[in-house]
Amino acid sequence: xxxxxxxxxxxxxxxxxxxxxxxxxxxxxxxxxxxxxxxxxxxxxxxxxxxxxxxxxxxxxxxxxxxxxxxxxxxxxxxxxxxxxxxxxxxxxxxxxxxxxxxxxxxxxxxxxxxx
Amino acid sequence: xxxxxxxxxxxxxxxxxxxxxxxxxxxxxxxxxxxxxxxxxxxxxxxxxxxxxxxxxxxxxxxxxxxxxxxxxxxxxxxxxxxxxxxxxxxxxxxxxxxxxxxxxxxxxxxxxxxxx
Numbered sequence: 001x002x003x004x005x006x007x008x009x010x011x012x013x014x015x016x017x018x019x020x021x022x023x024x025x026x027x028x029x030x031x032x033x034x035x036x037x038x039x040x041x042x043x044x045x046x047x048x049x050x051x052x053x054x055x056x057x058x059x060x061x062x063x064x065x066x067x068x069x070x071x072x073x074x075x076x077x078x079x080x081x082x083x084x085x086x087x088x089x090x091x092x093x094x095x096x097x098x099x100x101x102x103x104x105x106x107x108x109x110x111x112x113x114x115x116x
Numbered sequence: 117x118x119x120x121x122x123x124x125x126x127x128x129x130x131x132x133x134x135x136x137x138x139x140x141x142x143x144x145x146x147x148x149x150x151x152x153x154x155x156x157x158x159x160x161x162x163x164x165x166x167x168x169x170x171x172x173x174x175x176x177x178x179x180x181x182x183x184x185x186x187x188x189x190x191x192x193x194x195x196x197x198x199x200x201x202x203x204x205x206x207x208x209x210x211x212x213x214x215x216x217x218x219x220x221x222x223x224x225x226x227x228x229x230x231x232x233x
Contacts, residue, residue: 043224051219090158094218102218103172106158
């Protein structure tokens with residue numbers, strides 16, 4: 001069965017410093033990987049995705065993520081954090097399950113707090 | 117472009133009562149999802165529709181939950197009867213055409229926060 005792990009419940013970083021939010025996955029085939037962000041009282045918003053091709057994926061708001069097949073990881077990164085980046089971040093994976101469906105599985109989320 | 121609409125935004129009910137949530141996806145989106153997000157957890161897929169057909173409902177508790185998308189546009193999720201553990205945010209999402217490719221971006225609505233007392 002597919003699964004996603006976000007090992008950190010919370011990440012704290014100072015504004016202007018680089019940030020990393022970690023994600024590891026387990027799938028039976030080739031994964032489709034996604035990052036979403038959730039602001040308070042709002043739905044999830046898409047940041048970026050890896051389907052195939054270049055392992056470094058660039059997304060919205062200056063975020064990027066690197067697909068590492070050998071480490072089964074898809075960490076989210078940003079070179080310089082902003083206070084407005086403070087939010088809840090979710091990693092998600094899609095892989096074929098018995099029956100042919102590709103249901104999405106989300107991690108439990110990582111709260112990013114950027115301090116001024 | 118209008119986003120995914122959901123109503124109501126908040127609902128408080130007593131256990132064993134019934135409740136229904138409504139979702140209107142982005143115009144033209146063929147795929148619609150319902151998720152349950154319990155506090156402190158990531159969203160869990162309950163059901164996925166492609167037009168008015170069900171793609172996957174393997175994680176839907178069918179003894180109490182039901183969902184329909186009769187005309188392939190808006191959708192209703194119902195819980196009957198509700199239990200305390202159903203307290204969660206129910207998210208609806210849509211994507212242009214996500215089956216069988218499964219690579220589409222999902223667009224989420226604001227969610228309905230359900231409290232069961």
